[in-house]
Every structure is written in C-alpha cells, then in structure tokens.
Amino acid sequence: MSNIKTIRMIKDKIFLFFVGFLTFLAVVPLFHIIYSISVKGLPIIMERGVSFIVNPLSEGGIGPAIVGTLMLTILATLIGIPIAFLAGAYAYEFPESLIGRATKVLLQIMLEFPTILVGTFVMTVLVIPMGTYSALAGAIALALILIPYVAVYTEEAMAEIPKIYKEGGYALGCTRAQVIFKVITKMAKKGILTGVLIGMAKVAGETAPLLFTAGGLYEVYPTNPLQPVGAIPLLIYTLVQSPSPEDHKIAWGAALIMLIIFLSIFIPIRYVLKDDIKI
Template sequence: MSSFEVRKQKERLFLMGIGSLTFLALLPLFHIIATVFRNGLPVIIKEGLNFLTGTFSNGGIGPAIIGTFTLTFLASLLGLPIAFLVGLYAYEFPRSTIGRWTKMLLQIMIEFPTILVGVFVMQVLVVPMGTYSAFAGALALAIILMPYVAIYTHEAMREIPFTYREAGYSLGLTRIKVLLKILAPMAKRGIFTGVLIGVAKVAGETAPLLFTAGGLYESYPSSVTKPIGSISLLIYQLVQSPSPADHEMAWGASLILLIVFLGIFIPIRLSLKEVKL
C-alpha cells in the first residue's frame, strides 16, 4: 500500500471519528426535542386554542405565555443597553484597572448560580415592596442576561482589525463615533449572537423567578408592580404535583416554551449576515 493510500485511509478514519463524535454530541439535543414534541403535542391538540389563551383553571397557560414575553422584554429593556456599553468599555480600555476588573467580574457572573441572583433581588426589591412583581423578576433576569451580551460584545469587537479604527481616526471621527458607527456595525453578528444567547437564557430561567415573580396563572398581568407568571415557572410547579393531568399540562407548556425559543432564535440567527473583513 502506497503512502498516499495510507494517508487517505487515515483521513477517512479521522472524518468518521469526528462525524461519530459530532453525532453523539448532538444526540441528546435531538432526543430532548423529540421527547418534548412526542409528549407535548397531543396535549396541545386535545386542548386546542384554549391551551394557549385560557387561564390555569380552564386548562390553559395563556397568562404564563404573556408573562414570559413580558419578563423577557423588560429584562432586555433593562439589561441590553447596559451590557452593550459595558462590553464596549471592556474592549476600549482593556488595560485599565476598571477594564480588567470588569472582564473578570463578567466571567464570574456567567458562572454565578442564578438562584442567588433571585435571592439578592428579593432582598433589595421584593422585601421592601412587600410583594412579588414583574419588575423584580425582570431585574433578576436582566442581571443574568448582561454578562452574556457584554462578553460577546467585547469578543466581537476584538475580532475587528485595528486598521479600521485607524481609518476612522484618519477621517477625523471621534473615538465614540469610531466605536458606534464603524466598529460596532462590523461586529454586529457576534453582538447579536450574544443577545440571542442571553435572551434565550433568561426566557427559560426558573430559579430567580421563584423569589421575585410569584406566579400569576388565573388572570393576565396588568402591572409591572404585581406578581407575574412564566412558562418555565409554571412547568416547575406542575411537575411537583402528583396529578397526571398536571404532568400532561407541563409537557404541553414545555413544547410551547421550546417553540418560542426556536421561533425566535433560529430565524434571527439565520438572518444575520457575516461581515467579510
């Protein structure tokens, strides 16, 4: 056997090994998706539109769906601007004391137990207010969302060659204009990836909401200062029940949460065009 044929065989074995490992890595994901669809779809079909619009006592999760979107929107409104600016600062002043500490704290916040975030917000907001609220839940989720967006913003900006910064300065642009009008648009793919990951993370969070949101499933949320429900929180409460009917509703709610996640993440991710440098 010639050396060329030996190399070809090694290459085929290598590709087969990589393909097998990739399949094994993706298998749990596809198994979860298939299981949720298999158990949740019959529940939704049986209940019909009422499952999406009705209250809990009527066999529906309408308030939880609206609560999830409300909490995610408020968390994004609170967290995204701050996270973007923090990421820009960490990129622009990497050697400053504040810049170094900022990057370290962002790494810590990503690994920080989210239930402790809920306990913190409960102490600083829920206890003084005397009630659970949508704002408290959104604040907890915003704290969880920010490190993902900030780190992805920082890393995406670092990928832009320094020559583009020099070109901006040569045109007489200020530092802030170079950052916001030249570098940030070029790094938008990486930045939006961080936004999507952060939003997807908080949309399915449960632990911090146990201490902040309270849960509301018999009526739709009417104020940010009152308790609110979410799909993930409802699932957590349903699976603790011994009732088979509650378990069926939990599977249906799980499928709705999965559809919400995929319906938001996939189209936006595919629509982001890569910037060629």
C-alpha cells in the same frame, strides 16, 4: 510510496468516521429532548387547541404564563442590553485599564454564577423592601443573567474588527464616541446581535431566579410590572411537583410551547451567522 499513501487514506477515513460518530452522539440527546417534548406535549395542544394557549390555568390553559414569559423577557432585554453594551464597549476600548480588566473578570464570573443566587439577591434588595413579588423584580434578575452574555459577545465582536477602521475614523476627525458607536458597532453588529439573541434565549427559559422574584400569576393576564407575574418555566416547575396526571399533561404542553419560543429566538442566530456583514 503507494503503501504510505494508502495507510494515510485509511487513517483519514478512520478519523473522519470517529469524528462523525462522536458528533452524532453529541446531537442525539438534543433531538431526543425535542422528540420527547413534542410527542408528549403535542397531544394536549391538539386536544385543547387555541384554548390551551389563551385560557388561564384553572381552565386548563397557560395563557397568562405565556404573556408573563414574554413580558419578563422583553423587560429584561430592555434593562440589560444598554448596560451590557456599554460594559462590553468599555472593556473593548480600555482593555489595559484597571476598570477594563476588572470588567472582563466580573463578566466571566457572572457567566458561571449560579442563577438561583441572583434570585435571592434581587429578593433581598427589591422584593422584600417592596413587600411583594413583581414582574419588575423578575426582569431585573433575568437582566443580571443576560448582561454578561451580551457584554462578552459585544467585546469579542468589537475586538475582531481590524484596528485600521478605528484609526481611519480618528483620521477623519471622529470623536472616540463616534468611532465606537458609528464605526465599530456598525461593523460588529452581527456578533453583538448574536449575543443579544443568546442572552434572550437564556433568560426566556430560566426558572431559579423567578422562584424568589416573580411570584407566579396564572389566573389573570399580567398588566402591571409592579405586581406578581407567571412564567412558563416557573409553571412547569410547579406542575411537575403535583401528583395529578392532568397537571403533568399541562406541563408537557407548556414545555412544548417553551421549546417553540426558545427555538423562535435561537434559530435566527443561524441566519445572522450565515449572512455576511453589510456596511
């Protein structure tokens, strides 16, 4: 018996070693990316200071691109979240209906849909008829990318709530809308918020759909959603194609700012998942 126990302990240690080693290999690229961007992007930010994040591109800054990214992300969130929430709630409430099943399938397809095709679609239906690139067109393209993430997380979060709470709401005389929006939504808020944050982090770093919709604006701050707008990912894409070392330095600095924005959106998920649901 002692030999069998020893063999099991050895196998267990070997298994844990391989799991730990493979986990290490999985996270090494992530830390390498963060390290590389920080090492190459921090010097230009330290060199130029606040001017790098407030000045236009002609003065060696990325201020308009930062504001454009925030504008696009906020507009996409405002446009996409209501639609996504209603789609997720419908898929949860009517899972066996034809429309409910079709909604689930469509959301799964949209999760894997090439984002560049979203950009070409919005360009066809909005940019060309308007005759100009605009923040609105870019935001709509990003909203189409955000919707499936929020909707899927909404549906899954609601589905995890025990049905007894739903039945209890009906027993108290609540309508279907009251049960969904006041009972189920409140209990599933952690999962829904996680989907919102992941969707926002996703669209904040998108480049492909903006190539056909945003247009790019890096010399003045955007003020009108019906006019062209710049974005950090789009600016990085433009700068890395330049042969100028100075443009490459700006691109690395912009990448670090983009990383900071991404982490500032994504890190709260860690605390959302850590805390218990409070009703």
